[in-house]
Amino acid sequence: MNRRTLLAAALLPAAAHAQPSPAPAPALTAPVLTAQDKADLARISTYLDGLRTLKAHFLQVSPDGDTSEGTAWLSRPGRMRFEYDPPAPFLLVAGFGSAVFFDKQLKQTSAVPLSTTPLGLLLADHIGFGGEVRVTAVNRLPGQIQVSMVRATAPADGSLTLVFADAPLALRQWAVTDAQRQETRVSLFNIQLGGNFPAEMFQFEDPRLKRPGGDIPNGG
Numbered sequence: 001m002n003r004r005t006l007l008a009a010a011l012l013p014a015a016a017h018a019q020p021s022p023a024p025a026p027a028l029t030a031p032v033l034t035a036q037d038k039a040d041l042a043r044i045s046t047y048l049d050g051l052r053t054l055k056a057h058f059l060q061v062s063p064d065g066d067t068s069e070g071t072a073w074l075s076r077p078g079r080m081r082f083e084y085d086p087p088a089p090f091l092l093v094a095g096f097g098s099a100v101f102f103d104k105q106l107k108q109t110s111a112v113p114l115s116t117t118p119l120g121l122l123l124a125d126h127i128g129f130g131g132e133v134r135v136t137a138v139n140r141l142p143g144q145i146q147v148s149m150v151r152a153t154a155p156a157d158g159s160l161t162l163v164f165a166d167a168p169l170a171l172r173q174w175a176v177t178d179a180q181r182q183e184t185r186v187s188l189f190n191i192q193l194g195g196n197f198p199a200e201m202f203q204f205e206d207p208r209l210k211r212p213g214g215d216i217p218n219g220g
Contacts, residue, residue: 095202
């Protein structure tokens, strides 16, 4: 399995149709949440509802241990852009209901509905821990809270773990585990909250379709 396949499978699990079918996932049993768990989840939900836009430098560790860096933009609900620094030839754009992973070197794209990816949970307009979002674990380390979750209607699509610094609460990292049980971890640095990003940033335009003048022919 090459690096591109690992990244696409982890970030866009439904696009990994070339992979062997995974073993059936074990039945999920909802954990018993303590009073502290419920209080922390309420705090996190309120925090995320207020987190609408951010820009940050990211460090990504792929399932095979390779690392990539770049700049990330997040605009909730439903929009994200990852521009990878060279030599990584990748671009990830999520917006308008779709997530697109583009390999500039191979000139290949993988696109899936955002609602089928674990990242779709993070980009939702409201993250309420119940109903559509099923919490599978709440873990605490000194100065840190980790919350793992799946989409209740499709847990086999993969899971998302959000990692927060505490006191004050702040998103610092997330990990996506795909249907193949491969984990991709993203850490955020130099986070800038707020800002207005143009909608065009979150709409993928295939550079192969651009004319020299920069226009895209009608009809794609």
